[in-house]
Amino acid sequence: MRICIYGAGAIGGYLGVEFMRAGADVSLIARGAHLAAMRQNGLKLLIGDEERxxxxxxxxxxxxxxxxDFIIISLKAHSITGVIEQMKPLLGPQTRIVTAVNGxxxxxxxxxGGRLEGSTLESIDRGGRQWRELGPERAIGCVVYPATEIEAPGVIRHVYGNNFPLGEPSGEITSDITSLSELFxxxxxxxxxxxxIRDEIWLKLWGNVCFNPISALTHATLDVICTDPATRALSKAIMLESQAIAESLGVKFRVDVERRIEGARKVGAHKTSMLQDLERGRPVEIDPLITVVQEMGRMTGIATPALDAVLALVAQRSRIAGLYDGAAVADAKSLAVA
Structure with a gap:
């Protein structure tokens, strides 16, 4: 089984180390100082006091x-379209693409299976290029729960978690997905x-769609967002809008809104990925986490006024910082004040 991890950053590097230690035939795609460090010193994973x-x-x-055999995409989702051409030499007739991305x-x-069967999403796949050139038939869904970070070039620190739920878009249990699960x-x-797998995708996205932009706008950590009455109420409003969209598409949530918010509160003084990107001057992942939910709201005819307002603000904030060049624009009509 030949596996390529495309984007050997924090999550991709973590997977690369653990897969190699399990004896898998793994290759990593990386760049810059991180790649140079791996070539010179190897790739180091820090788990507690242990170095691997x-x-x-x-x-x-x-x-x-x-x-x-498998390409595990562990890039930021907004970067995928830009590397399609480079990815093509990795694709054989039976190659599967594992989308280990947020959103x-x-x-x-x-x-x-619903009325939107075969639809593409312009906010995350402009012109349908990923759909056409990578192919949805290759895809395996993967939800990433662990937290990791690049401590230095060539050095990955594991913070918490080791859960990577997998699923075929069709819901089938295939030999490919069984083999992949066994490797993990x-x-x-x-x-x-x-x-x-879509239920699990939405369960994670449910928090990202609200906590990420609110944290980027306020610089508050999860515990503050979830305990301050105003930001907690705003988070809940966005989550309820998102839940209505997801449920209209057949998604089932195994927890309610209050429990999901409480789960985030218990994480403590954690900075969301969007806040970390803003602080470190890295491109902000707005479209796969927020704009796409707005787009799906338009597709299903469900209004998203709270989400629209926060999206407009975080998109503007990120543009001013030079970290976002997307086309996220809240519907002016939905923001109109009577």
């Missing part, structure tokens, strides 16, 4: 690697195979 070091096959040129993936409406398990991680 491997010397992976790594490159910034996928043409060196040839066709793969709604490009294949969402593939084998969905052999590498010491959890990878339950779910028949309803």
């Amino acid at each position: 070091v491997v010397r992976p096959r790594c490159t910034d040129d996928p043409r060196e690697l040839g066709e793969q 709604i993936p490009y294949w969402y409406f593939y084998k969905h 398990t052999a590498a010491g991680m959890k990878a339950p195979v779910l028949e309803r």
